[in-house]
Amino acid sequence: MPSRSSAAPGLTQWLLVAALIIVADQLTKILVIGAFQLGDVRPITSFFNLVRAHNYGAAFSFLHGASGWQRWFFLGLGLAAAAFITWMLRRHGHQKLFAWALTLILGGALGNVIDRAIHGYVVDFIQVHAGGWYFPAFNIADSAITIGAVMLIVDELRRVRRG
Secondary structure, rough: OOOOOHHHHHHHHHHHHHHHHHHHHHHHHHHHHHHHOOEEEEEOOOEEEEEEEEOOOHHOOOOOOOOOOHHHHHHHHHHHHEEEOOOHHHHHHOOOHHHHHHHHHHHHHHHHHHHHOOOEEEEEEEEEOOOOOOOOOHHHHHHHHHHHHHHHHHHHHHHHHHH
């Protein structure tokens, strides 16, 4: 097991990548807030729109209509997840695919935590649609979390295949 001093530079690298994800997420949300009113839709292609939506819930607007307690619940959950992921990165930062997955999830989770802390909701702005079907709006943070989750699955499948 690596010593504490040898684990720190790896952790720093992963935290810097997570910070870049947070910056990209927050900058895009600032641009959307400045250019769009809530509910505005701007078609970009035949299957992709930029929108401004506020999500008071979690993934796919889960608990969106709750009475307000969900803001603090998801904020706390995001901070707890960030602490756990940071601990995991400190211990397993040398496992590249696993660490990339955790880093994407960390950056995404904290990007959405910042929204909940500042606004009380998450700003979503990417809308994909086809044939009258609309996928729920999402953002850069959500994309990072999703890609990270897929990478975790791939990492586990590779680990099982090797074992």
